[in-house]
Amino acid sequence: MTDEQMADDWERALAPGAPPGGAPQGPAARPLDAIDRDILRILQTDGRASIRSVAERVHVSRANAYARINRLIDDGVIRGFSARVNHERAGQGASAYITLKIVQNSWRTVRKQLQALPGAAHIALVSGDFDVLLLVHTPDNRTLRELVLTKLQAIPEVLSTRTLLVFEETDLDPDH
Numbered sequence: 001m002t003d004e005q006m007a008d009d010w011e012r013a014l015a016p017g018a019p020p021g022g023a024p025q026g027p028a029a030r031p032l033d034a035i036d037r038d039i040l041r042i043l044q045t046d047g048r049a050s051i052r053s054v055a056e057r058v059h060v061s062r063a064n065a066y067a068r069i070n071r072l073i074d075d076g077v078i079r080g081f082s083a084r085v086n087h088e089r090a091g092q093g094a095s096a097y098i099t100l101k102i103v104q105n106s107w108r109t110v111r112k113q114l115q116a117l118p119g120a121a122h123i124a125l126v127s128g129d130f131d132v133l134l135l136v137h138t139p140d141n142r143t144l145r146e147l148v149l150t151k152l153q154a155i156p157e158v159l160s161t162r163t164l165l166v167f168e169e170t171d172l173d174p175d176h
Contacts, residue, residue, distance in 0.1 A: 092137035095166035099130035106157035
């Protein structure tokens with residue numbers, strides 16, 4: 001997929017009435033101030049931090065912290081809250097990044113099919129030598145092999161794949 005085609009997809013996704021799951025929609029993002037950035041850093045480090053704790057750490061009232069967090073959620077800056085999982089300890093001992101070359105203009109169709117894959121953790125439309133980067137976690141290499149050979153390569157719009165095994169991974173601290 002060429003850069004021009006990706007830009008066309010982006011413009012279509014931004015158009016009024018564009019389907020959900022495309023590019024971010026709505027009004028332009030409001031600028032974040034230092035307090036907003038501090039709140040984000042705290043919540044990235046500890047998504048379970050209480051409003052009271054956040055308010056105390058950024059030196060604002062609880063009402064102000066609550067309003068700011070809700071605004072960050074409403075504006076789409078905060079997309080949700082989740083746990084950081086040790087996939088190996090959770091029975092997902094094999095991880096891989098899989099690159100895909102896809103048929104031009106098939107991104108939306110392919111994305112829907114990739115989202116339904118068991119173990120799919122992250123999907124990105126990218127530029128360069130391939131079109132899509134997919135991160136998957138599976139119980140073992142046999143399951144990973146089946147995912148690639150029987151599920152991914154069965155998607156008609158997928159032209160080719162390349163699998164990069166993850167030997168070790170480390171979540172980065174948001175402060176770094």
